Amino acid sequence: MQTLGKLMAVAIAFGGLAAPAWARELTNAQRDAAIAFMLNNTRHTLLHEIGHLFVDQFELPVLGREEDAVDNFATLTMLAEGTPESLQALIDTVDGWIYSEQQTTRRRYSNSDFYGMHSLDIQRSFAMACLMVAHDYDRFTWFATRVGLPHNRQESCEEDLRLTGYGWESVLKPHVRAGQTANSQVSVVYRSHDPAYRDIAAILKQNLVLENTADWLRKTYVLPRPVRLTAEECGQVNAFYDPTTREVILCYEWADYFYELFISDIMDIREHFAEMRKLKLEKLDR
Ligand SMILES: [Zn+2]
Structure with missing residues (x-):
């Protein structure tokens, strides 16, 4: 798998000259798509962690599993934002969780997948x-069907939305x-120690991922105390509050x-x- 760190390091080392074959596997459009996918998943993750921050700082009651x-x-929050960008995010x-689940099934489940604090990735994607x-049936029924949510469940999702929406709004x-x-x-x-992550840090900064979230x-x-949003190398694939x-x-x-997940899977x-889709549209045009 190509990592962004490696790819950017090569681009810098070659100072704009043609990169070696393994690094040229991606077109600019493919690289941009991978970056957009990464940023979109990152935005949802930040909001997830801010949910934990709210539970702690506002001393919210949590009925059920906090991670869910x-x-x-x-x-x-992203549905309420309702922009084309937030809906694509x-x-x-959802695709991020579906494909990370496939990686889990390749390594096979272990007990920790079931006793852990998080639902399985596939459950997170369905949720x-x-x-x-439930928020917008006309806009998302194709997508819910594509990910495998049957129509009768799509209909009952209205109640899931009503309950969780009411819960969060109230608290x-x-x-x-x-x-x-x-x-x-x-x-x-932004804390940067390992040069391997310098480029990821630069992309997050350029796209104001933390800054825009902080602004919002x-x-x-109204927070009771100062808080901080940090991006740093952790030695593990994770995010925390x-x-x-x-x-x-x-x-x-x-x-x-x-x-990497976007590029590989x-x-x-x-x-x-x-x-x-393009071929289908061309056929319709004729
Ligand atoms: Zn969490």
Whole structure:
């Protein structure tokens, strides 16, 4: 698999000259698509971690598994944003979980997959698709069907959306900013040690991933104490909320994982379907 770190390092080392064959496997369009996929998955992850931050900082009651609840928070927030970009980001995040599940089944399940705090990746993908189709049936029924959610379940997802939407709205209501002038203190930090992740850090910075999330957080909620959004190398593929430092931590390894996942497992399939759609449209035009 090609990592972004390796690819960018080669581009820099060759100073704009033709890169070696293994690094030229991706066209610019493919590389851009992989970066967009990575950024979209990263945005959902940041919101998931902010869900944990809210549970801690607002001392929210959690009925059921916290990991599922904060996944729902991230999905609801992106649905509420409702821009073409945020809706595409949701599609990319569902695909991210579907394809990471396939990697898990290749290594086979272990008990830790079942006793862990998180639902299985495939369950996380279905739960997201369920809220999406309930939010906008006309827009997402094709997608929910494509990921394998049958129509009778798509219909009952309305109740899932109603319950989780009501739950989050109720507990967050007292903390929503309503005209107060003082902004919540949300700082952003990029820590960079290993040069292998310098380029991932640069892409996250260029796209203002942490900055835009921090901005939204400041403008939308009144936080009781200062918090921090950090991107750094963690030594593992993960993202965290650390209650001792009140810090959401996005690991560069996490972003890199989704970049690689797109190239290794998703890119060819998406290109194939785009080609099929093009042929179909050409046929209709004739
Ligand atoms: Zn979590």
